[in-house]
Amino acid sequence: MSEPPRFDRGHTDDLMSFLSASPSPYHAVANTAERLEKAGFRQVAETDAWDGTSGGKYVLRGGAIVAWYVPEGAAPHTPFRIVGAHTDSPNLRVKPLPDTGAHGWRQVAVEIYGGPLLNSWLDRDLGLAGRLTLRDGTTRLVNVDRPLLRVPQLAIHLDRSVSAEGLKLDKQRHLQPIWGLGNDVRDGDLIAFLEETAGLATGEVTGWDLMVHSVEPPAYLGRDKELVAGPRMDNLLSVHAGAAALTAVAGSGAGLPSIPVLAAFDHEENGSQSDTGADGPLLGGVLERSVFARGGSYEDKARAFAATVCLSSDTGHAVHPNYAERHDPTHHPRVNGGPILKVNVNNRYATDGSGRAVWAAACEKADVPFQSFVSNNSMPCGTTIGPITSARHGIKTVDIGVAILSMHSARELCGADDPHLLANSLVAFLEG
Known part of the structure; x- marks a missing residue:
């Protein structure tokens, strides 16, 4: 029996690669699935009958993934240990009629997704990524990972009050990115460009879920490189750590008292109410089918759920040196101080005292x-x-995560050690 590997700074290096390769929730779950496959997991289709065999399995649905590992000899009522996270991040998303423009500028019509720091998207080189749906119903990932779009800020000469009174952005008028020049704005230009980029025939794309992303890669920051700056840490940092912990536990050969699970949902940033969101049926359906596939009954499912624990892993707020008064005066989480336990007695977080004990x-x-x-x-x-x-x-659910700065910015900031500290704690939790 071997011990699962303990993660170190190399985990943070790998996180940076994962962030770069995952500009959309669809890319994030595809990259997670690839890592699971390399660890011996296999995909199961929701439309197929499931068997009760042991080993690692996963389900993909849009921008969500649920993966689990059934140990040898697991009973139908064996409880689950779940790491929950989300794959989406606040950003700008392409509208159904994307081609627009004015005054000789060609632009892309975008809608605001979630609650981004809008100013962080200004004057930044942006790519375009997401999912294309073809005439036959299949999908194709696309990623234009080069400077393609830009949302230009108004020059200070034309807005003299901006420094004193603050930047005021109208979400409809001021956030439409430019991507070229020309007075002749033709419907279908953007999608035709993406079809060509993806090697598809003209007119093959009939649907799309597209979003912009910063093309600046993640980087170590600071005198001693003790910080990491990068996009979509909220919440791909947790998705990456959860996948790493799950594969480590599954590959350890340890006798597990519970079934370790990773559940990475979409649409957390706008309420989770979708078929791929946490407020949808995806997780419950997967867990129930796992119980029933092992010959279990409703009673077994009830017993398993009653003994199950979930860690909801999402980024939180590190104390900000320039705005310390915005934080609770006695709770000042610091980067590289280890993951945080989130508490709110009005149930904005799910942690209670017994959950704190599990996490501790x-x-x-x-x-x-x-x-x-x-x-x-x-x-x-x-x-x-x-x-x-x-x-x-x-x-039973416990809210935890990594403390960061600039949450919901196009580029966030965390400590370089916190990602691997989180991953190590998730390994210990999943071991039961």
Whole structure:
């Protein structure tokens, strides 16, 4: 019996590669699936009958993935240990009629997805990525990972008050990126360009889910390179750590008392209410079918769920040196201080005292320090998939994550050690 590998700074190097390769939720789940396949997992189709054999399996649905590992001899009522995360990030997404422009500029019509820091998308070289749906119903990933688009800011000479009064952006008028010149804006130009880029025939694409992304790659930052700047850490950092922990546990040969699961959902940033969101039926359906495939009954499913624990892993707020008054005065999570435990007594986070004990035990086992986070009482608190998972499935859920700065920016900032500290704690948790 071998011990799962402990992650180090090399995990953070790999995270940076994962972020670069995952400009959309669809790319993120495809890259996660590829890593699972290399670890011996196999994809199962939702339309097929499932068997109860042991080993690693996963389901793909749009921008979501659920993966699990059934140990040898697992009973139908064996509980689950779940790491929950989400694949989507706030950004600008292409509208159904994308081709627009004015005054000799060719532009792409975009809609605001989630709650991005809008100013962070200004004057930044942007690519375009996502999913194309073809006439035969199949899909094709596309990624134009080069400077293609730009949302230009108004020059200060034409807005003298901007520095004193702050930047004011109209979401409809001021966020439409440019991508070329010309007075003749032709319907279908953008999709025709993407068809050519993807090697598809003209007119083959009949649907699309496209979004912009910064083409600047992740990078170490600081005098001692103790920080990492990059896109979509909220929340691909957790997806990456969860996949790494799941494959480590599955490959360890350890006798597991529970079934480790990774559930990475889409649409967390706009409420999770979709067939691929945490408030949809995906997770519950997968867990139930796993129980039934092993010969279980409704009673076995109820027993398994009653003993199941989920860690909802999402990024949180590190104390900001320039805005420390916005944080709770006695809770100041710091980067590279270890993952954070999120608490909110109004159930914006799902953590309670018994959940804290589960998390503390995992961190102690992994020899990983952890910090606590609560919001300033004078400010509204964000939320995660944690309360949704807990309420929808009756599963004990604990909210945790990595503390970052610039959350919801096109480019966020974390400590270089926190990603592998999180991964090590997730290994200990999944081991049960």
